[in-house]
Amino acid sequence: MICPLAHFEEVYKTDHGAVYQCSRQNCYWLDFAGGTTAFKVSDFFNFKKKVDAVDISAMIIDSSRTADFTIIMPFRTPRCFVLDINAVLNLRELLAGAKFMIELNSVVNECLNVTPDRAFRPQTTNH
């Protein structure tokens, strides 16, 4: 369940899940495989690195039953991700899309030279 206090915006969505940003708590929510998990910004990117580092070909080649699944337990979350190959690929797609949107948002903000709401703005005079 997503925190009821959260003020969240959609970052990226696929058929298999979604990533939301909570601008109140400054975190990302991952909605995937029937559960939602909150990540701090750096934890989110570390989690993505872990998912990207899963050796898919080793999972395919290895015929033992334990190799059908990979387990990722991100720090500071109550969640334990048990992923088969399909789930790894779906999660990768979702996280890659989310990362792209997050970075795009930074670039857009920079290009528009958006001043953060609470930052000091110089007074403009109207003529």
Place this chain on the structure above:
Amino acid sequence: MKDLLRLKTSLNEEIEKILNEQIKVEAHSSSIYLAMSSWCDDQGYDFSADFFAKQSEEERTHMLKLFNYVNDRGGRAISPEIVNIPADFESFRGVFEQMLEQEMYVTQQFNNIADKCMKVKDFVTFQFIQWFLEEQIEEEYVARRILEMFDVIGEEGTGRWEIDKHIPKVSYEG
């Protein structure tokens, strides 16, 4: 949408990565110089052993300087894993040749970092690494000067003893 990424870190992902790589290079230098110090000590080159021990310490401060910078800018500095440090070296001269090669490699790395900074327009990091680029002038100079002593004094007879004795006097005036 609120820019959470920039609130967390001012470091571009690539810059953070390349700085972490450099942290590893500095730590590697530190370990190699410590190994060289031990070898020189074992061979009876007391002054050189001191020289390399000091170099080793300096490299560690370089590492920490980078380490703190990465963290201060909101990135995550990685404590490096150092492997493949030799315990034995071919010759007295060879040790200094290896030092020069190591320093030239470090200079090249910082040039690469400067280049990357320019490409992503990270002038803050660009400014930060100027100190290191400057430092490299001295590092390479000292290594070259010492190598020249091997030619000027010669290694025959008490030559190596003489060279060792002169090592602490080699300095860069700028």
